[in-house]
Amino acid sequence: MxxxxxxxxxxxxxxxxxxxxxxxxxxxxxxxxxxxxxxxxxxxxxxxxxxxxxxxxxxxxxxxxxxxxxxxxxxxxxxxxxxxxxxxxxxxxxxxxxxxxxxxxxxxxxxxxxxxxxxxxxxxxxxxxxxxxxxxxxxxxxxxxxxxxxxxxxxxxxxxxxxxxxxxxxxxxxxxxxxxxxxxxxxxxxxxxxxxxxxxxxxxxxxxxxxxxxxxxxxxxxxxxxxxxxxxxxxxxxxxxxxxxxxxxxxxxxxxxxxxxxxxxxxxxxxxxxxxxxxxxxxxxxxxxxxxxxxxxxxxxxxxxxxxxxxxxxxxxxxxxxxxxxxxxxxxxxxxxxxxxxxxSSTPAPVSETPSGAADSDKTQPDATLIHQRWHTLTLSFNGPMTAESATDNPFTDYRLTVTFEHKDTSYRIRGFFAADGDAANTGADAGSVWQARFTPDREGLWKYRAELGHGADIAIDDDPNAGRLAPLAESTGHFLVVPSDKSGRDFRAKGRLVAGGGYFQFAGSGEHWLKGGANSPENFLGFTGFDGTSLAATSAREGEAVRDNNMHHYKPHLRDWRLGDPVWGDNRGKGIIGAVNYLSAMGMNAVYFLTLNLGGDGNDVWPFASATDFERFDCSKLDQWEIVFQHMQSQGILLHLVTQETENERLLDDGDTGRLRKLYYRELIARFGHHLGLVWNLGEENGPADFSPHAQTDAQRKAMANYLSASDPYGHPLVIHTHSSAAAKHEILGPLLGLKALEGVSFQVDERQRVNAEIAEWRQLSRDAGREWLITMDEIGKWHTGALPDSEDPNHDSLRQHALWGAILGGAAGVEWYFGAHYPANDLSSEDWRLRHRLWQLTRIALDFFSSDRRYWDYRPCNERIAGEGAWNGYCGGLPGQEYVIYSPGDAKRVFDGTELSGGYTIQWFDPIRGGGLRQGTLTTLQGGALQSLGDPPDSARQDWVILLSKQ
CATH class of the missing domain: 2.120.10.80 (Kelch-type beta propeller)
Structure with a gap:
């Protein structure tokens, strides 16, 4: 060497x-x-x-x-x-x-x-x-x-x-x-x-x-x-x-x-x-x-x-x-x-919770920086003034917790809330000294925070950051390091926050598009006996709504769907509603529509307040229990379609204005639930005047609440409004809202199924022309008394599958939800078992899987004219012009495609919307542009509906 x-x-x-x-x-x-x-x-x-x-x-x-x-x-x-x-x-x-x-x-x-x-x-x-x-x-x-x-x-x-x-x-x-x-x-x-x-x-x-x-x-x-x-x-x-x-x-x-x-x-x-x-x-x-x-x-x-x-x-x-x-x-x-x-020794000495610095000079202080994951909710608890839900000095109106989170050039001001003892979901506490804020970081790296608890009359709805005086708050500053999420699959924490853009849902983290499919019923999903302070306030019902059975929800049929390790609260409560969420997720569904306030409406069993008569004080334990369910829904990939009021009570707060009570209500909802990644704010079910509910909000009131809720939400969740069922009512109520910056979409109700495709296409175009393209979801299908029937009444849900599912998506819808008719068992208020529509969830999943598999549905435009024929309905067409076309073809359709304006060749593939599976070959495998041409016969002789995919060669 x-x-x-x-x-x-x-x-x-x-x-x-x-x-x-x-x-x-x-x-x-x-x-x-x-x-x-x-x-x-x-x-x-x-x-x-x-x-x-x-x-x-x-x-x-x-x-x-x-x-x-x-x-x-x-x-x-x-x-x-x-x-x-x-x-x-x-x-x-x-x-x-x-x-x-x-x-x-x-x-x-x-x-x-x-x-x-x-x-x-x-x-x-x-x-x-x-x-x-x-x-x-x-x-x-x-x-x-x-x-x-x-x-x-x-x-x-x-x-x-x-x-x-x-x-x-x-x-x-x-x-x-x-x-x-x-x-x-x-x-x-x-x-x-x-x-x-x-x-x-x-x-x-x-x-x-x-x-x-x-x-x-x-x-x-x-x-x-x-x-x-x-x-x-x-x-x-x-x-x-x-x-x-x-x-x-x-x-x-x-x-x-x-x-x-x-x-x-x-x-x-x-x-x-x-x-x-x-x-x-x-x-x-x-x-x-x-x-x-x-x-x-x-x-x-x-x-x-x-x-x-x-x-x-x-x-x-x-x-x-x-x-x-x-x-x-x-x-x-x-x-x-x-x-x-x-x-x-075989029994090591216990260690302190926070690693302490070494006593000798050759020992170093360990890095105690907290580690948090991107898209995971961080709950900060602060020790502040001792108070109670019923305190004379109202903790909901006269205190305002604000936490500022900063990351490089990004800053969020997050509203907090009074949390009683910090474990109210389990203890039922209505008093304590714990104040909390929930925040979901969207970026990796070092974040810093500082918290302030303001005190003063009605400071909770005062947007002046200098209002009131500061109340004592322990450990009000800190920092944490955000690292990548370890979640996968359906869990929203794997992909990030859902946002609206170009008329469709999209993940802010991955950029992936997302198509909705889920349950619109029961709308009183939160009328669950396992929640504190939840009862039936009244039982009267009007003509045109579901009739409840005077029982609270238990969801007993879904107890078998609860799994060891799933959340419960208090004395082992919550298994029924958690099991129901598990079932829906297992069926591939990803959304649930529910009301957070139905006093004076159909159900009269859901409200966030400590009582059904005092709208200035909230129920800490009930809202924490809601949060447990919402967290589980998010982990199972279930969107929170949170509907803040219904047609009968849209003037319950401030007579419809965005005044003191409505602002307080929105602020509390945002503070407690706004951190969730998959959430849509809905301004109200069937908003606007109707024969059965003439005492409705005005155009100005609708715009005011939309603007306030949008401005108050630091995360920018999609904000929509639920419509009445008729085409005329839509034009009367939605027309003045076109172009409104705060409103990102519409939750559609349609009474006649055959009109779904055309109405969605019409309103997508109207909103596009107004400069604010709306996200439209088909959420309540008529007639009101029928809706989506149990499988025993409608085994293959033919008209729903054809018009309200495939017809909606090919018309430009960003998803669907299924409403349960009022005149049938397990209706919009009384439904306890989602398994009664097991087949409907299967059919929905087949459609979602088709469009989510390499289909650029967010770029599609309706093209029914390419399959139009004389006489009977020939189906629906949507596609990317000149590149790809998807045709829903009923069993008795004339399977002819107008390609006179197209050039080049297209492959023809068939898909079964009833049984699912992969793409298949029919009697013809290619089509040449420039003529009106037959698409051939399907892969087998079954006289049924088919989906035909034309792809540019």
Whole structure:
């Protein structure tokens, strides 16, 4: 070796040693261990990965892995391997735990990549008997693999994991399993979802670091590593805030983890950043909140475990590269450094909630910056004046909490609210000193906030920022760091806020377009017996509306749809309404229409106030319970179509003006619910005069409330108004609103189904001509007494499917909702079971899936003239001129297309709007522009409706 090379080697070795010493100083460790040693073991070891390595009564056991493998026991005193029985089936991706006389396998997968199946039972291995036993069943809704598992106080806790192999379904779940009774209890979700990791317990806290969010379905199997760790406090039964100090220095998954005294050791793993498996060893000190680097493994590996015995840290097997090969058989061990008594004890000392600074000069203050995710709601709680809903000094009118959030050149002024004791949903409290603000950050990076609580007469509706005087408010300033969201799928937090633009919904985060489909009934969805202060104020009904059965909603048929881990409140309330949301989401629906105030209207069972007669005071516990339901709806991809009044009560507040009461009402709704991503404000059902409701708002009043609500909403949610059913009423009421900047769309009601397509196309054009193109959704189909019938009355919902679904979308609608007729069971007020229209949801989903699959429906224009023929109705046409055309063709239509003005060739494909499926071929496969031409016959001889897709070649 040349002198230069010798000097280079010395320098590299010195730099490595300095890095280790520096890291040791930062973590206040007493010493750094020497390097890893390869153990010369006796006996046979079966190479494997995605296996568990666990210590039980002084012996190490290697269990599972890809394929069916034998259990192999390693005696750390003699370094001898002993082969035992094979697992009863292929078991992999689990963290085994030792408890009593058995090793527990829980949260495992079986089967091959990428669609591995979560194991449905807890499996016990008894080493003394070399015997496996299938024990308690894991609740279906909580089955997953790739999860972390730990023992605490003789119970097993399972955290994280993934439900669909490697394809997707990563979760933030935490469950408690009692191995004696078999009882499962879902605990609060972790702040971050993750799979392919291991968990540990130190003292009274559960620690989870590293892991990833496997998403092979999107080509991101290794990419979505979870950077920040999470800490669950068993004593407090809650997850502690995520801070910057919890960031694992080397993000990876498939890592191994073990607790050593008050430290958490993270070893090995895999990631997209490198092909070889990671060999890094990083150690988190739970006392100081700091990290240290320890010597790396001789051979990087993932998919195994760690075990400690007699002062040595051991690891074995695993895979040496990202993925599944090569499978290793080597055993390595690391001599643990000399430790303080507390560091080597089996019961580490408890740590403070916020990592404190070190006492010695060589210790550093951990970074306590709070970590929050983009598009996730941040709830800030402030300790302010003690008051009550009924206090003489009204907390709803005479206090104003404002929180300013700033990020570089972006600023939001968010209104807060009086929150009683801060947990009113569960306690029912109407008094306290907690004031809250909810904010959903739309950008990553560092945010700062400052809060002010103003006090003065009617300050809540005073827009002057200097009004009143300041009331005391503890900890009114702070900051937090926003990182990417870890959500996926239907959850709105995966894509961002829904906004309106060009007549359609679009996600502000991803730019993806979104088409609505859901339930318009029951409109009194919130008239639920499980909400505090909710009752029936009156039962009278007018001609032309649904007749209720004088019962509050229970949603008992949907109790079976509630899943373990879903939210409840108070004394286990809420399962029925949460289950109903689950069902609708499972059917592929994404919207629910509901009133927040129906006093004096059809239902008389929904209001946000503390009483049905005092509109200046709000019910804190009821509104917090609404919020629990709304949060769950958002996580299930369900839009909140929030309707603020109905035709009978549109002059209930301020006689229709935007005065003191209406402003207060809007401000409270915005403060409590405006943070939601999928939300549409609706100014009112059937707004404007009608024969049955002549005492209506005027044009000026409609414009005033639209302008106020729009200006008061810092997030800019779409703002629409619900129409009357006749064409004449629409022109009378909507005409003066054309071009109004505050109004972004119309919630349509149409009495005659055959007019839907034409009316939507007409109003899209009228609004376009007025310079403010409206978003129009087909939300209440007539006749009022019929609407969408139960499946038993209308099995395939032919006229709804043809005119109100496909006809609406091809006319330019941004979606549909289904209204339940007033003269049938399960109507607009009394419906308890959405399953009665199961087929209708299926038909709707078929349409939504068709348009959401590579169709540029937001650029379509109606083109019925291209399929018009003499006599009978020939269907509907919408398309991108010269590029793509979609034709809804009824079974008896003349399937002729006018392509006289077109040039070039087009492919012809067929789609079944009744059964769904993929695109199919008919008797003709191409069409040449320049003539009136037949489209041929459909793929089979069934005389039914078809959808025909013409695409430019």
């Amino acid at each position: 040349t002198p230069i090379k010798q000097l280079a080697c010395i320098w590299l070795r010195t730099r490595a040693m300095l890095a280790v010493v520096s890291a040791c100083l930062l973590s206040a460790c007493t010493s750094v261990p020497d390097g890893w040693q390869v153990v010369e073991a006796q006996g046979t070891l079966t190479p494997r990965h995605e296996a568990a390595f666990v210590e039980h009564q002084g012996v190490f056991y290697l269990l599972g892995g890809r394929r069916v493998n034998p259990v192999e026991a390693f005696d750390p005193a003699t370094h001898q391997w002993t082969q035992r029985s094979s697992t009863p089936l292929e078991l992999h991706h689990f963290q085994a735990v030792s408890l009593g006389n058995a090793i527990y396998i829980i949260g495992a997968m079986t089967g091959g990549y990428p669609g591995e199946t979560p194991v449905d039972r807890v499996i016990k291995y008894y080493p003394a008997e070399d015997r496996f036993e299938f024990t308690h069943e894991i609740p279906e809704s909580r089955r997953r693999g790739g999860a972390g598992a730990v023992v605490y106080n003789n119970k097993i806790y399972v955290v994280g994991g993934i439900t669909d192999g490697h394809r997707g379904g990563y979760q933030p779940w935490l469950d408690e399993y009692d191995p004696v009774t078999g009882q499962w209890q879902a605990l609060p979700d972790a702040p971050n979802a993750r799979d392919h990791f291991q968990a540990v317990v130190v003292g009274d806290r559960l620690y989870v670091f590293a892991g990833r969010r496997s998403s092979q379905a999107t080509g991101e199997t290794f990419n979505l590593v979870t950077q920040y760790g999470n800490v669950f406090d068993f004593k407090q039964n809650r997850w502690l805030p995520v801070t910057k100090s919890l960031a694992v220095p080397t993000p990876r998954a498939g890592n191994m983890a073990i607790a050593w005294g008050e430290k958490v050791i993270i070893a090995g793993g895999e990631s997209a950043r490198q092909i070889t498996a990671h060999n890094e060893i990083e150690v988190y000190d739970t006392r100081t909140g700091t990290w240290a680097n320890w010597p790396g493994l001789n051979v990087g590996r993932h998919g195994s475990g760690l075990a400690i015995r007699d002062g040595y840290l051991y690891t074995v097997s695993g895979s040496g590269k990202r993925g599944g090969e090569p499978e290793l058989s080597s055993v390595e061990r690391l001599k643990l450094p000399a430790a303080k008594r507390s560091e080597s």
